[in-house]
Amino acid sequence: MNEFIRPNLTPPNGQKKVLLHSCCAPCSGEVMEAMLASGVDYTIFFYNPNIHPLKEYLLRKDENVRFAEKHGVPFVDADYDKDNWFARAKGMEWEPERGARCTMCFNMRFERTALYAHEHDFPVMTSSLGISRWKNMAQINDCGHRAAGRYDGLSYWDFNWRKGGGSQRMIEISKREEFYQQEYCGCVYSLRDTNQHRRDQGRPPVVIGTQFYRSNEDPDST
Numbered sequence: 001m002n003e004f005i006r007p008n009l010t011p012p013n014g015q016k017k018v019l020l021h022s023c024c025a026p027c028s029g030e031v032m033e034a035m036l037a038s039g040v041d042y043t044i045f046f047y048n049p050n051i052h053p054l055k056e057y058l059l060r061k062d063e064n065v066r067f068a069e070k071h072g073v074p075f076v077d078a079d080y081d082k083d084n085w086f087a088r089a090k091g092m093e094w095e096p097e098r099g100a101r102c103t104m105c106f107n108m109r110f111e112r113t114a115l116y117a118h119e120h121d122f123p124v125m126t127s128s129l130g131i132s133r134w135k136n137m138a139q140i141n142d143c144g145h146r147a148a149g150r151y152d153g154l155s156y157w158d159f160n161w162r163k164g165g166g167s168q169r170m171i172e173i174s175k176r177e178e179f180y181q182q183e184y185c186g187c188v189y190s191l192r193d194t195n196q197h198r199r200d201q202g203r204p205p206v207v208i209g210t211q212f213y214r215s216n217e218d219p220d221s222t
């Protein structure tokens with residue numbers, strides 16, 4: 001953890017207790033180590049019913065559990081209520097990535113995170129989702145602020161985890177830890193679209209459970 005030089009982080013309103021919504025180990029690795037380096041007292045909240053199929057969900061979750069245990073960080077394993085996710089996604093099956101379906105997906109995950117934060121006295125929530133270069137950070141921040149705004153005394157920390165070398169450290173940590181490397185965003189529709197893109201390029205479809213970060217590679221997906 002000491003191999004990186006990072007700025008000292010201060011959560012909103014000088015708070016030290018944070019609930020971190022985590023989407024996966026590669027995205028949360030840098031966020032976790034950055035908060036540890038600044039002495040932020042945080043808990044991971046893993047709520048991602050969007051991830052399909054179950055095999056992929058368990059791979060992503062287990063990697064995150066492994067890394068949390070390594071650092072002694074509390075990990076809340078929330079529901080895999082995929083039926084609710086599919087119900088909310090109805091009619092948005094053909095939305096492009098970063099579109100309305102993704103807003104729904106972020107809203108759903110952050111609403112549950114905010115509820116848990118409210119019920120367990122966390123004054124601040126944040127997320128690893130925005131560190132990925134594939135995501136629209138403004139879209140994520142809007143959803144985060146909206147969810148936190150449902151409860152008095154709860155703030156969404158919209159820190160840009162990419163800046164100050166965060167994106168590069170995210171990749172270096174992923175390689176160091178040899179994390180499982182997911183090859184699509186998460187839902188069945190993103191898997192479909194990724195496979196279509198790969199077909200168009202003459203590449204084989206995604207094979208779940210086969211791709212891991214290794215040193216001397218240039219990862220092209222998180």
Ligand code: SF4
Nearest residue numbers: 102105185186187190
């Ligand atoms: S593409 Fe990603 S963010 Fe968008 S709905 Fe699917 S899993 Fe959620």
